[in-house]
Amino acid sequence: MDLFAIIGLFIVSYYFVYLILPSILDCDLLLAFSERFGKPVSSLAGKTVWITGASSGIGEHLAYVLAKAGCKLILSARRVTELDRVKRKCLEENKHLSDNDVEVYPLDLLNLELHNTAVRHVIDKFGKLDILVNNAGRSQRAQWENIDLTVDKQMFDLNVFSIMSLSRLVVKHFLETGGGHIVVTSSLAGILPVPRSATYCGAKHALHGYFKPMFLEFPDKHIDVTMVCPGPVQTDFLAESFTEKSGEKYGINTDVSKSKVTAERCAFLMGIAIANKLEEVWISRSDSLRMLYLIYCFPNFAKWMIKNLGMKYIMKLRDANAFKQK
Template sequence: MKHQVVWITGASSGIGLALVDKYLQEGHKTIISSRSEEILLELKNNSERPEDVYVLPFDLSKQDEFEKLCEKAVQAFGKVDLLINNGGISQRSLAIETKLDVDKKLMEVNFFGTVALSKALLPYFIANGKGHFAIVSSLVGKFGTPYRSAYAASKHALHGFFESLRAELYQNHISVTLICPGFIRTNVSINALTGDGTKLNEMDDAQEKGMSPEECAKIIYKGIEAGKEEMLVGGKEKYAVYLKRFFPGIFSKILRKAKVR
């Protein structure tokens, strides 16, 4: 990859933060976004190259602002080459115990927020004759698991939308990479919503034992550089995708017995 301008959402922690570090290490300029301007400014100031970091805070649920946000993003360094849609929230609650408002919030942030931001930037990519969307989905974008019904639905929806978009934009030289992490050692479960909309405030055992965000970022970077359409990232849990594809009955039995939270 030539030195590019990369816009990363959900950049204040976890995979997003690790991606910011990785792209800066490789000499790229980064636009960093999340809800917390204070954290983003701290990250910029602590960076070895703060001049190559532009802070652009926003909330994925406030989509009326996205057109102006995209204008600011392009103006920051004169262009945007790659948008990594990493921002979002997870869930840890049974479907029957989850309020509909919580289901709606998960879809609003994870699906509609990501789609709205991408569509706001899309005219610029088309006019520029190139561009790249990378979407951090999840392994549950490939199959649903207990306690994650609306979260899995939002990630499944991202696959459907961006696979369609990829086919539509092929002639415009605009690429789409779907990234499906498994258990990565981040705070995603701590910040996950429970049935009433409050945070879980607990670290999943599997999450705690998962791949480091830094290793995950390295794999994502290489995959995007290689122009991959889809990537599975993680440990042995990623093979569940193939188990479901080739042995769906066995996979369903395993899933029913799995102790996941």
């Protein structure tokens, strides 16, 4: 076998792996490797972690994962009752944590004037902050041409600008203390476009644009960034989703589907990503992962394929066959 044949075989094998393995995985290959051979979530024991959007969904279950690992937690969201419930379960998950190790700090992220006070409170309470998890946000279901510009602004205020405001304050703290870790819950929609969610896609794309340059600006400051990109996850996100009209909520319960990653599994994989300081991770079932790798490996073919599959198929793929027309 000559050199060119060997190179050709290697290339074919490389792409084959990236297209076949997602059929048996629920995350990207590096994250799957890290789960098996990398640092466990328990390696985060003793870290102080601040989670926004901690009252439900992925944020809630991430709190349980990190509590079990022995992290000290700050739980933020607007719903105090739900935060108290999450705190109680965190303490049940790890009997070695005391009441002072899990702090409930209610916070409306849209009120940017409260961010500096919140950061100072966290630092004064725990003496340090090691990891900030920006998990708060809302999704969207809307027809592109009908979206009110006010909705675009509201989405970016919540899903982008509130995150940037809080993160910049925390990064200043990290620069003073010798490092830290910013984690951002993005979405597969932050990498690839999906229909009927234009503003959501734009906001998630913006997060990648904002956070990826941080490595270039602080290459030697020990500040890590992890972008977590879930696909369809079994959480009740649709009811609170933005629509095309300002002040309106989508108001439909999310279907239960085996094609979705559970919130518990997503949170655990997120913990693995944080422990191993992975830069970007994808968490999803096989159909979405295969499409993602196909677009990365064979963009022209993937574009033709998507065009011929049609929008209905892509919408079903986006919501794991759970899409309903309102």
